Amino acid sequence: MFGKILIVDDSRVARMIARKCISTVEKDALLYEAEDGLDGVGKYKEIRPDVTFMDLTMPVMDGIEAVKEIVQFDPRALIIVATADVQQKTISQVMEAGAFAVLRKPLSPEMVLKVFQDIGAGRG
Amino acid sequence: MEFHAEQNLTSDEHDILQEIMNIAFGRASADLAEVIDIYVELNVPYVQTLDVRELPSYLATELAGHESVSIVEQGYLGKFRGLALLVFPVGAGRELFSLLNGGDQGGAESTNMALMERETLMELGNILIGACVGKIAELLDDVVTYAPPRVNVEERPENAIVADLFEQNTLATVMRTVFHFKDRDIDGHFFLINSSDSFGWLKKALYTFMERYA
Numbered sequence: 001m002f003g004k005i006l007i008v009d010d011s012r013v014a015r016m017i018a019r020k021c022i023s024t025v026e027k028d029a030l031l032y033e034a035e036d037g038l039d040g041v042g043k044y045k046e047i048r049p050d051v052t053f054m055d056l057t058m059p060v061m062d063g064i065e066a067v068k069e070i071v072q073f074d075p076r077a078l079i080i081v082a083t084a085d086v087q088q089k090t091i092s093q094v095m096e097a098g099a100f101a102v103l104r105k106p107l108s109p110e111m112v113l114k115v116f117q118d119i120g121a122g123r124g
Numbered sequence: 125m126e127f128h129a130e131q132n133l134t135s136d137e138h139d140i141l142q143e144i145m146n147i148a149f150g151r152a153s154a155d156l157a158e159v160i161d162i163y164v165e166l167n168v169p170y171v172q173t174l175d176v177r178e179l180p181s182y183l184a185t186e187l188a189g190h191e192s193v194s195i196v197e198q199g200y201l202g203k204f205r206g207l208a209l210l211v212f213p214v215g216a217g218r219e220l221f222s223l224l225n226g227g228d229q230g231g232a233e234s235t236n237m238a239l240m241e242r243e244t245l246m247e248l249g250n251i252l253i254g255a256c257v258g259k260i261a262e263l264l265d266d267v268v269t270y271a272p273p274r275v276n277v278e279e280r281p282e283n284a285i286v287a288d289l290f291e292q293n294t295l296a297t298v299m300r301t302v303f304h305f306k307d308r309d310i311d312g313h314f315f316l317i318n319s320s321d322s323f324g325w326l327k328k329a330l331y332t333f334m335e336r337y338a
Binding site: 010011012013014016017020021057058059083084085086087088089090105106 | 139140142143146147148149150151153154157163164166167168263334337338
């Protein structure tokens with residue numbers, strides 16, 4: 001379903017968890033990684049992934065800023081925010097910035113499968 | 125002073141613990157936001173291992189710029205065990221009390237206000253420490269109990285740690301995050317300090333956590 005997937009997270013462990021969950025669901029996808037929001041924006045422009053998983057609390061550039069920049073560059077970007085910060089206000093800000101969905105960390109294959117099904121069905 | 129490898133955490137173990145702390149404090153902030161109408165801006169948590177004798181100077185450095193602070197401290201006891209510290213600048217308790225009280229500090233006498241400030245800090249501590257430590261324990265498949273919290277108002281930062289709290293000549297793991305109450309312009313510091321007697325269990329628990337994603 002998705003050929004290229006970008007994971008943006010400053011935590012090596014969080015990227016490892018995301019890789020495992022995504023590859024369980026989407027076995028043939030090529031996975032790319034970025035270590036902060038700025039790196040994520042750069043990699044997005046270079047790779048043009050089908051889906052991007054984005055953390056929020058990151059150094060250099062935070063996830064909300066990165067979502068805004070990516071959406072400005074590509075209004076059709078599919079960005080899934082994976083975050084530990086699940087305050088309602090944060091979720092509102094993320095969705096207003098243009099994310100497709102917010103997932104609560106730690107990710108699980110079931111959560112990834114559900115959000116991919118939602119993308120397939122065209123709803124956030 | 126040399127420490128044995130089993131007393132220390134590796135770089136991988138630090139990374140795993142940092143992500144677990146990130147998850148746990150994020151949950152704790154959401155719990156707090158549900159109880160009071162406040163938005164908590166989070167920073168990237170940081171984990172490091174220190175000689176316990178360095179803890180007072182470490183705290184003084186981390187809290188530089190604050191001559192005195194208000195501290196909520198609470199011990200937690202399980203396989204995951206240590207001391208939680210929630211530190212605010214002096215006066216933050218009053219600000220936060222007014223938030224809990226619908227913006228009104230309203231005519232409370234100074235003795236009552238001092239009491240209310242303590243109660244407010246204790247309640248914030250209960251929510252943030254309980255939710256954060258509880259989530260870490262859950263992720264590491266442990267159960268913790270808590271000592272009664274203590275609030276020290278107008279304390280010097282370096283006095284936050286009781287000198288004989290941890291066995292001397294050992295290491296401690298310090299998990300730290302700084303957060304900001306938006307619209308109130310209040311910064312808080314949150315520390316979880318684990319003594320090395322839980323390191324053996326902690327190392328195994330961290331790898332067990334990651335095995336789910338291997």
